[in-house]
Amino acid sequence: MRVAVASFEFEGNSLSPRRDGRADFTRKGMCEGAAVLAAASGKRIALSGGIDTLAAAGAEVVPLLLANGGTGGCVTDEMFAYACDVIVAGAAAAGPWDGVYLALHGAMITETDGDPEGTLLTALRQALGPAVPVAVSLDLHAHVTEAMVEAADIVCGYETYPHVDAYETGAKAAALLVRTMRGEIRPAMALAKLNALLPVLGMATLGDAPMAEVAAASREMERRGVLSVSYFPVQPWLDGADVGIAGLAVTDGDTAAAEAAATAVADAMWTRRARFLLPAFTPEDAVAEALNRPERTVLLVDGSDAIGGGAAGDEAAVLAALLALAPGVPAAVSLVGAAAVAQAAAAGEGARAVFTLGVQRLAVEAEVVRLADGRFTYDGGPFAGAEATIGPAAVLQAGAVTILVGSHAVYEHTDEHYRAAGIDIGACRMAAFKQLMNFRKLLSADVGFVPVHGPGATPLDLTAVAWNRRVRPFWPADAMAEPPRLPTVSRLFGGA
Numbered sequence: 001m002r003v004a005v006a007s008f009e010f011e012g013n014s015l016s017p018r019r020d021g022r023a024d025f026t027r028k029g030m031c032e033g034a035a036v037l038a039a040a041s042g043k044r045i046a047l048s049g050g051i052d053t054l055a056a057a058g059a060e061v062v063p064l065l066l067a068n069g070g071t072g073g074c075v076t077d078e079m080f081a082y083a084c085d086v087i088v089a090g091a092a093a094a095g096p097w098d099g100v101y102l103a104l105h106g107a108m109i110t111e112t113d114g115d116p117e118g119t120l121l122t123a124l125r126q127a128l129g130p131a132v133p134v135a136v137s138l139d140l141h142a143h144v145t146e147a148m149v150e151a152a153d154i155v156c157g158y159e160t161y162p163h164v165d166a167y168e169t170g171a172k173a174a175a176l177l178v179r180t181m182r183g184e185i186r187p188a189m190a191l192a193k194l195n196a197l198l199p200v201l202g203m204a205t206l207g208d209a210p211m212a213e214v215a216a217a218s219r220e221m222e223r224r225g226v227l228s229v230s231y232f233p234v235q236p237w238l239d240g241a242d243v244g245i246a247g248l249a250v251t252d253g254d255t256a257a258a259e260a261a262a263t264a265v266a267d268a269m270w271t272r273r274a275r276f277l278l279p280a281f282t283p284e285d286a287v288a289e290a291l292n293r294p295e296r297t298v299l300l301v302d303g304s305d306a307i308g309g310g311a312a313g314d315e316a317a318v319l320a321a322l323l324a325l326a327p328g329v330p331a332a333v334s335l336v337g338a339a340a341v342a343q344a345a346a347a348g349e350g351a352r353a354v355f356t357l358g359v360q361r362l363a364v365e366a367e368v369v370r371l372a373d374g375r376f377t378y379d380g381g382p383f384a385g386a387e388a389t390i391g392p393a394a395v396l397q398a399g400a401v402t403i404l405v406g407s408h409a410v411y412e413h414t415d416e417h418y419r420a421a422g423i424d425i426g427a428c429r430m431a432a433f434k435q436l437m438n439f440r441k442l443l444s445a446d447v448g449f450v451p452v453h454g455p456g457a458t459p460l461d462l463t464a465v466a467w468n469r470r471v472r473p474f475w476p477a478d479a480m481a482e483p484p485r486l487p488t489v490s491r492l493f494g495g496a
């Protein structure tokens with residue numbers, strides 16, 4: 001078995017001004033060819049799970065590309081064309097293949113393309129022909145499209161949120177690819193989608209949350225013989241007519257069963273939709289609420305400026321609320337502000353100055369406590385084991401409020417970025433995070449949280465967004481009795 005493998009992961013956000021080009025992907029460790037195996041070795045990313053599973057099955061694994069852009073606004077057309085060329089032209093030039101495995105996110109957008117994964121997979125299919133099975137792993141927040149389902153044979157999504165199973169999802173897709181290459185199974189795949197969005201803050205697959213029930217029902221379908229069942233509650237900040245929550249299933253040759261399972265998963269999310277809503281506070285109310293909480297440390301979850309959802313991480317509304325309402329209470333805040341970092345570096349450690357922070361251009365008099373390189377290693381999550389950096393960073397102290405200023409917006413897992421800068425959030429009464437879910441890993445009897453609804457590119461209220469392309473009626477903007485179904489798509493490996 002000779003298998004080409006590649007990753008090209010990016011989560012887009014139509015409301016974010018960020019643009020990620022080739023230099024950004026390079027900074028995040030992009031590599032090609034043989035270097036991919038070394039870069040993926042020992043990691044807990046999806047690509048590593050795919051590679052390890054294929055190698056263990058005796059396949060010859062030929063790596064083409066490792067490109068993980070994390071999250072942001074969109075990928076530049078130049079970067080997308082480059083990655084497509086490495087994967088598609090690379091696969092065409094180095095074949096023949098028995099199979100292909102790709103680790104994608106599934107919610108990428110580019111400057112001009114609302115479905116780049118569909119474009120990539122369609123081009124790959126044209127290069128490979130219909131007989132080569134293509135397996136894909138996706139993030140749980142993927143925007144799975146008709147084009148993707150029509151061009152791939154096996155699609156598996158993460159089962160967990162917070163994401164702790166990227167490696168296992170790559171392994172799951174690759175294992176089904178191995179069985180397909182051996183002729184043991186003939187994948188039939190179906191996608192069922194609803195014109196509905198759900199709030200990300202309520203998407204946890206933990207405890208008694210609604211997605212935990214959807215996950216349990218999906219695993220039960222797999223126990224009963226469906227090869228793979230995935231749920232895609234979708235990255236909601238994508239402005240597209242076909243963006244919606246979806247179920248996807250892969251069976252052994254039974255298209256009708258795949259359609260039934262996919263529909264059941266989509267409907268399982270739909271019937272629980274009201275339970276996804278969690279109350280959130282304005283920044284000022286959140287600080288007041290946190291001060292009344294009994295826990296030692298309260299996490300202020302700035303969900304509207306969630307870097308993992310594609311936001312820029314440069315909103316200072318929570319910082320402003322802390323400085324106004326609780327300047328003497330130990331707290332930690334992080335935000336992006338390259339100019340302030342440069343100013344702090346020029347002033348030097350120990351200097352005092354007035355810094356301009358956030359898109360609000362908040363003037364903050366602070367002491368430069370520490371300068372840092374911003375580098376850290378993820379200790380879990382979808383990028384577990386991978387290195388990352390918030391870029392040159394400065395730790396500023398304003399009263400009892402410690403401010404970590406970085407130069408780049410980088411996906412937040414838990415508190416790795418704080419720890420790398422010498423900040424112990426456990427010693428703080430309040431600690432702010434720019435994310436929607438991974439903070440739950442920090443919760444305990446001593447650590448609670450308050451969701452914040454402030455400014456930013458990941459607004460918690462999905463009805464307040466000025467969508468350009470969404471089709472009405474859609475949930476939650478419009479009341480409706482029946483599930484707003486979009487066309488179901490299916491594909492049988494090798495054709496009907």
Ligand SMILES: [Zn+2]
Nearest residue numbers: 139140141163
């Ligand atoms: Zn995700």
